[in-house]
Amino acid sequence: MYELTDDQVNTFYHKGWIGPLDIFSYQEVESVRKEIEAISQIELLDEQKILTFSHSDFGVKTAHNHHLYCKLLSDIFEDKRVVSRLNQLGEANLLLWRTSIFHRMPGQEGIDWHQAIQYYEDYPNINENDLFLLFPKGEKVLNITVWIALEDLTSEMGTLFFANGSHRQQFQSIEVSLGEGLLKEEKCDINLEAEPESKRYSKVCQFNENEWEIESIPMVKAGQAIIFTEQVMHSAPSNCSNKERWVIVGRYIRPSVIVHPQLQNNNYIDSYGCDLRKHFCILVSGSDNYKINKVVTRN
Structure with missing residues (x-):
C-alpha cells in the first residue's frame, strides 16, 4: 500500500533523490510543529x-535529536x-539514528551546496573526534534522509535544489571559521566549555553547479516528503518570503554502522555539550544482529 513505483525507485538510483511524496496529512505534521515550536526561542x-x-535530555540548545524525547517526532519517522518506502531502496534492516529541525525565519540565509558526508569515517582528513558514523570496511555506504515539510513551502521560502547524479562522486571541502560555513547558526549551538569557538571550524564544499544538471523543487506541501541519499549534492536557498519555513529531517542507516564511534574511546561529550551516552538509535524495521549501538524498539 505504501510503496514506491518502479519509476520512483529507478529515479532514486539515477538522480539520488525522489519526491515530493504524499505521506502525511496537514493535521499530522501540524501537531509536530506545535510541539517543537513550544521548545523554541528567538x-x-x-x-x-x-x-x-x-533539548530537555541534553540540557543544551540544538536543532538535532529531539526525537529522543518527543514521541510525536519519532512517530513520524518510524511510521x-x-x-x-525506505525498505524498497535497498535495506530491510534500518536504524533511525538522527533527526534535525531545519527552520528559517523570513530573510534568513539558506544552506549552500553540500554532501552530508563530511563526518563519515571514509571522508579524507576527518578528525576522529568529529566522526558521526563509522561504516564497515567494504560495505556500500547507505545513509538515507527523509525531508518532511511541516508547512506548505514555495520556492520563495527555500525548498531544495539537487545536482542530479552527484551521489556517485565525492566532493572535497575546505575548512572555514565557525559561522562562515554551511550552517551559520552553529555559533548559537556551540558549547564553549566543551569546545572553545577558536578551535571549532565549519566546512564549505568545492562544487561547481554549472557542471551539473540542477533540478529544483518549486513547491512542497505540508506532510509531503523528499527522500534522498546524503551523498547527493544539495542545497536550500534563503527564505525570501515573509513566512517561517519549517522542515524536519530523519536519517537512517544499517545496524552494521557504528554511531558516534568516539564513545568507544570514552569521549562522551560532543562539541555542542551533548552527553552522547544519552543518545540511542531506534530500530524502525527488520532486526539488529550486530549489537554495536544502543538501540531501542518502540513501535
Missing part, C-alpha cells in the same frame, strides 16, 4: 533573528508510510 545572530531549540 535569538539574534549577526542581527538576524533565528530560532534555537532547547510505516515512510519506512516501507
Whole structure:
C-alpha cells in the first residue's frame, strides 16, 4: 500500500533523490510543529533573528535529536508510510539514528551546496573526534534522509535544489571559521566549555553547479516528503518570503554502522555539550544482529 513505483525507485538510483511524496496529512505534521515550536526561542545572530531549540535530555540548545524525547517526532519517522518506502531502496534492516529541525525565519540565509558526508569515517582528513558514523570496511555506504515539510513551502521560502547524479562522486571541502560555513547558526549551538569557538571550524564544499544538471523543487506541501541519499549534492536557498519555513529531517542507516564511534574511546561529550551516552538509535524495521549501538524498539 505504501510503496514506491518502479519509476520512483529507478529515479532514486539515477538522480539520488525522489519526491515530493504524499505521506502525511496537514493535521499530522501540524501537531509536530506545535510541539517543537513550544521548545523554541528567538535569538539574534549577526542581527538576524533565528530560532534555537532547547533539548530537555541534553540540557543544551540544538536543532538535532529531539526525537529522543518527543514521541510525536519519532512517530513520524518510524511510521510505516515512510519506512516501507525506505525498505524498497535497498535495506530491510534500518536504524533511525538522527533527526534535525531545519527552520528559517523570513530573510534568513539558506544552506549552500553540500554532501552530508563530511563526518563519515571514509571522508579524507576527518578528525576522529568529529566522526558521526563509522561504516564497515567494504560495505556500500547507505545513509538515507527523509525531508518532511511541516508547512506548505514555495520556492520563495527555500525548498531544495539537487545536482542530479552527484551521489556517485565525492566532493572535497575546505575548512572555514565557525559561522562562515554551511550552517551559520552553529555559533548559537556551540558549547564553549566543551569546545572553545577558536578551535571549532565549519566546512564549505568545492562544487561547481554549472557542471551539473540542477533540478529544483518549486513547491512542497505540508506532510509531503523528499527522500534522498546524503551523498547527493544539495542545497536550500534563503527564505525570501515573509513566512517561517519549517522542515524536519530523519536519517537512517544499517545496524552494521557504528554511531558516534568516539564513545568507544570514552569521549562522551560532543562539541555542542551533548552527553552522547544519552543518545540511542531506534530500530524502525527488520532486526539488529550486530549489537554495536544502543538501540531501542518502540513501535
